[in-house]
Every structure is written in C-alpha cells, then in structure tokens.
Amino acid sequence: MTNEEILSGGALGRKELITLLNSKNENKLRLFKKAAAIKKQHVRDTVFFRGLIEFSNICRKNCFYCGIRSGNTHVNRYDLSDDEILHAASFAHENNFGSVVLQSGENNSTEFIHRIENLLKAIGKLSGQKLRVTLSLGEQEKETYRRWFESGAHRYLLRIESSSPSLYKKLHPDNENHRFEKRCRCLVDLKETGYQTGTGVMIGLPFQTIGDLADDLLFMKDFDVDMVGMGPYIEHGHTPLYRFRNLLMSREERFELTLKMIAVLRILMKDINIASATALQAIDRSGREKALMVGANVIMPNITPGHYRNDYKLYQDKPCTDDQAEDFISCLKARIALSGNSVAYGEWGDSVHYLSRS
Numbered sequence: 569m570t571n572e573e574i575l576s577g578g579a580l581g582r583k584e585l586i587t588l589l590n591s592k593n594e595n596k597l598r599l600f601k602k603a604a605a606i607k608k609q610h611v612r613d614t615v616f617f618r619g620l621i622e623f624s625n626i627c628r629k630n631c632f633y634c635g636i637r638s639g640n641t642h643v644n645r646y647d648l649s650d651d652e653i654l655h656a657a658s659f660a661h662e663n664n665f666g667s668v669v670l671q672s673g674e675n676n677s678t679e680f681i682h683r684i685e686n687l688l689k690a691i692g693k694l695s696g697q698k699l700r701v702t703l704s705l706g707e708q709e710k711e712t713y714r715r716w717f718e719s720g721a722h723r724y725l726l727r728i729e730s731s732s733p734s735l736y737k738k739l740h741p742d743n744e745n746h747r748f749e750k751r752c753r754c755l756v757d758l759k760e761t762g763y764q765t766g767t768g769v770m771i772g773l774p775f776q777t778i779g780d781l782a783d784d785l786l787f788m789k790d791f792d793v794d795m796v797g798m799g800p801y802i803e804h805g806h807t808p809l810y811r812f813r814n815l816l817m818s819r820e821e822r823f824e825l826t827l828k829m830i831a832v833l834r835i836l837m838k839d840i841n842i843a844s845a846t847a848l849q850a851i852d853r854s855g856r857e858k859a860l861m862v863g864a865n866v867i868m869p870n871i872t873p874g875h876y877r878n879d880y881k882l883y884q885d886k887p888c889t890d891d892q893a894e895d896f897i898s899c900l901k902a903r904i905a906l907s908g909n910s911v912a913y914g915e916w917g918d919s920v921h922y923l924s925r926s
C-alpha cells in the first residue's frame with residue numbers, strides 16, 4: 569500500500585506502521601497533516617499542563633541508559649523536603665494547571681510508600697481536591713499501587729522503554745531488579761487497580777530498528793493504554809550505553825523519528841493523551857511545540873525548584889532553564905499559542921480514551 573492509501577483509512581498493521589515511520593518529504597508532511605486533523609477532531613487543539621516535580625534523583629536501579637542510575641557516582645543526590653514538594657504543587661494549583669506529576673528514581677522502602685501516601689493526601693487538601701496527581705515512581709507492588717490510588721493518585725506513568733524483550737535486556741542489567749516481565753506485570757497491575765495508565769518508549773536507542781518501534785506502537789494499542797509519553801533517547805557520558813554512541817543516528821534524525829512516532833500513534837489511538845517529552849526540547853528549543861502540531865496534547869512544564877534541576881540529569885543537555893517558574897510559564901504559553909493550540913486551564917484533562925473505556 570502507498571502512504572496515501574494507508575493514510576486514507578487502511579488497516580494499520582506492522583507493515584503499514586513501518587511504511588509510515590519511514591516516510592520522507594511529502595509523505596512525511598501528509599502524515600503530520602493527517603495526525604493534526606485527527607487530533608483536532610478527537611481531542612481538540614487543546615493542551616493540558618502537568619507540572620512536573622522531579623523530587624528525588626535517588627534510585628535503586630541501574631538502567632544502562634540513565635544518568636541517575638545508582639551506579640553513577642558523579643551524581644549529587646538530593647531529595648526534596650515535603651514542604652518543597654507541596655510548595656511546587658501549590659504553584660501548579662495557583663497557576664491553574666489542573667494537574668501535577670510526581671517523578672523520582674525508584675524507591676520501594678516502607679518509609680517512601682508512607683511518604684507518598686501522605687503527600688498525596690496533602691496535595692488533595694491544599695487544592696481542595698482540584699489538583700490531579702500523576703505518579704511516575706517506577707515498579708512497585710500491586711498493594712502499593714492500590715494504597716497510592718486510594719490516597720488520591722489516579723494516573724501512573726511507567727514507560728516500557730522498549731517492548732522488545734531482547735532489546736530491553738540489552739538496556740538493563742541481567743538481574744531481578746530489571747526484568748521485562750516484571751515491568752509488564754506492573755502495567756497490568758496499574759490498569760487493574762483503576763489508574764489511567766500511561767507507558768512509552770525511548771526512540772533512537774542503539775540496536776533499535778524501525779520494526780521494533782512499529783512493535784512498540786502495537787504494544788501500546790494491544791495494551792489499550794490511556795496515555796503515552798515517549799521521547800528521543802539522548803546519550804549520557806556516565807552510563808554504560810555511552811560506549812555504543814557511534815551506533816546512534818544523529819540527534820536531528822532521532823527528533824524527526826520521534827515526531828513521526830507521535831503522529832502515527834495519534835492515528836492509531838485517536839483519543840489517548842500523548843505527552844510532548846522534555847527530551848525533545850533538549851534537541852530543538854521549540855521541540856515540544858512541534859510535537860503539539862503533529863498529535864501531542866500534553867506538556868509537562870518542569871516546576872522542580874531551580875537549584876535541584878541540574879541534578880536530575882537523565883541525559884546530557886537536559887534543558888534546565890534558570891528562569892523563575894513564573895517567567896518560564898508565560899513564555900511557554902506564548903509558544904503554545906504560536907503552535908495553534910490553547911492551554912486548557914483548571915481542567916484535569918483526563919484521557920478521553922480512559923473515560924470511554926471505563
């Protein structure tokens with residue numbers, strides 16, 4: 569089938585997805601146009617803000633790609649105080665964001681589990697239950713997911729990183745802490761607990777093929793996810809994967825491929841929430857706004873207190889503006905308006921897909 573035939577509503581199997589992901593020039597523009605039209609029709613030209621609070625870079629895991637992996641001794645480890653976290657959440661509430669994301673390295677201690685429960689309750693209280701909370705705290709027991717859900721978290725982001733078990737193995741140490749099956753199990757547990765469940769992958773990893781990426785999209789479709797956050801893989805000097813940097817495509821190519829992944833996903837899963845990843849901005853200053861034009865509908869402004877942002881370096885060149893969050897937000901709003909979208913203030917921005925599936 570030609571690109572045109574596929575885009576005019578043909579079935580989207582692995583072969584067709586690969587054709588779309590390989591599209592260039594006019595075919596690529598046609599793909600982007602189609603994704604933008606579907607976005608407008610199913611989730612409007614509206615962007616939801618999620619204030620991202622990266623509250624700790626302490627992690628018990630050792631993923632080969634990540635700059636804050638436990639084995640990296642060059643990291644200045646931090647853990648925000650509860651007051652600092654609640655202050656950031658208040659900022660999001662006062663600026664009518666509707667929602668925040670609490671993200672950190674992975675920790676499964678009893679103390680941590682209690683702490684998150686208390687923070688969730690406190691955020692509910694300070695916002696009169698108006699602020700929705702998404703958690704991105706890695707793999708946990710189902711009981712933990714249930715406790716956090718009952719304390720007020722209703723969305724969870726857990727990227728599968730790659731849906732190919734063999735590629736997943738190349739990206740992680742071979743031990744009980746890093747099993748592909750466990751990560752899949754966690755996604756099932758999250759869904760069964762009732763969360764709006766989000767996943768995602770890194771794009772442009774060493775050893776990754778276009779076929780792998782097509783399989784990633786099919787994984788999201790088969791799993792029937794509510795939200796996706798995916799972005800380019802960006803190398804980090806103090807990680808084991810860095811030695812394969814000569815296998816990588818250029819950053820610009822990874823950027824383009826990420827836009828195509830977002831566009832194809834929008835066509836495949838019309839009513840889900842798709843986040844425009846921060847890593848896009850590390851390659852192109854207006855990268856996140858470009859993603860909004862081809863299908864993404866969520867942006868996660870970083871509202872972590874400025875002096876910690878430098879230490880949450882998952883990858884090299886992670887943008888960490890020194891602006892006060894307030895200045896930064898007004899600049900972001902202007903750039904979003906330029907992309908033809910408008911920000912939905914004070915709305916939770918639940919995934920339309922989730923609302924119709926439940």
Ligand code: SAH
Binds near residue numbers: 633672673704705729
């Ligand atoms: N510890 C949690 C959440 C924080 S990490 C977890 O792993 O789920 C959040 C995401 O950062 C990961 O899911 C991964 O996809 C992304 N990430 C890590 N290192 C990266 C890199 N070098 N380039 C791009 N994204 C990266």
Ligand code: SF4
Binds near residue numbers: 631637674
């Ligand atoms: Fe830890 Fe997440 Fe980084 Fe893996 S990706 S090392 S779990 S912070």
